[in-house]
Amino acid sequence: MAGYNSFIFEGHGTSEKTGAYDPGAVYGAVRENDLVDKIVTVAINYLKTTGLTIHRDENNYTDNDLGGNSYTAKAGISVHINAGGGTGTEIFVPSKEKYLIEDFKLVKNISEALGVTNRGVKSRDYNTGRIYMRNDGVALSYTDYYKEIRDAWGVGISLAIIEVGFIDTSDLQKIQANIDNVGFLIAQYIGKLCKVNINKPQNQEVSKDTYYRVVCGSFNDKVNAESRKKELESEGYSGVFIDVYKS
Ligand SMILES: [Zn+2]
Structure with a gap:
């Protein structure tokens, strides 16, 4: 039982309950959980400059990481890497999502930072399996498909799943080359949910050796x-x- 402003979860990882490790998507020697661990570490470090208290955890599906805690922002994010041979960035949000403007910004910013397709903001219906492309400002109403999102919504919290890019295509190199940029954009998103602006230190915006x-x-x-x-x-x-x- 603890109080936080918001949370950032890493897709998959070790269960606190059973000790079992789930690497998520795997491509050769690269594991989704290792990649998102790096991204989340960067995001958390940027957020340390704000005074916000952020709950960081690995979201192994056998755990209920939100359970018993309180969050002032009533929203946070779970960071994942896609698999299956596609390309681009997408974000899955609750059907009744209240932070669509920030979701649209995040998926746009990450896809632009990586130079990949913006696959958009999506929600998925548990009963039909159907995926909806979200329109900014338009609310939908049904049970959410993904357990992470559904469980969070059940305790009054909006959880967005960001799929940064694909592990098994040319997206991978772009992700590996942009860990800092993606981590910063996620920190900025969490900051916005908590009504705090985060700016990247000036000297990091332009590479000094260019x-x-x-x-x-x-x-x-x-x-x-x-x-x-x-x-x-x-x-x-x-x-x-x-x-x-x-x-
Ligand atoms: Zn995942």
């Missing part, structure tokens, strides 16, 4: 390069320099 050069000639002979440099300088351009490039 330079955009304006090239005005390429020569085999250094003398020719020198003479082009002088030419440009005499035209009034500053910052002209010779950079040696070996192909």
Whole structure:
């Protein structure tokens, strides 16, 4: 029994009840639970700067991680990696979801950060199995298909399942290269649910080792390069320099 502002769960993992480990989706040596563990660690670290109290847990389906706790935001997220050969980011939310605006933002931001398709905001009906593409602001009403979402809704909490991308396609490399970006976007989403803005430190937004050069000639002979440099300088351009490039 504890009080939190919100929660972030990792898809799958070790059960507190039985000790059994569920890796989630597996592709070669890569396991869904390991990937989301990295993402959630980043998100939690960003959230540490806010003073919010976030419940972090592994969501093994034999546990009821929300049980007995209280959450001021009445909402949180469970982070997963998809499998099955597709591509793109999607988010599954309760049929009666109250945070659709933030859901739309998150799935858009993550898909853009990865450079993959935005598969949208979805809900799924337990009774028919049908998947609904959500429209911003339009509420639906039925029993939710996914146990995580259903169990949370049963205790008055909105749980969104973010499927960052696919483990078994070219999405994987993009996810691995963007752990920090995805973790930050999830932290930002949780911050919004708790009415707190999180900004990425300025110096992390632009990679320090990337330079955009304006090239005005390429020569085999250094003398020719020198003479082009002088030419440009005499035209009034500053910052002209010779950079040696070996192909
Ligand atoms: Zn999963």
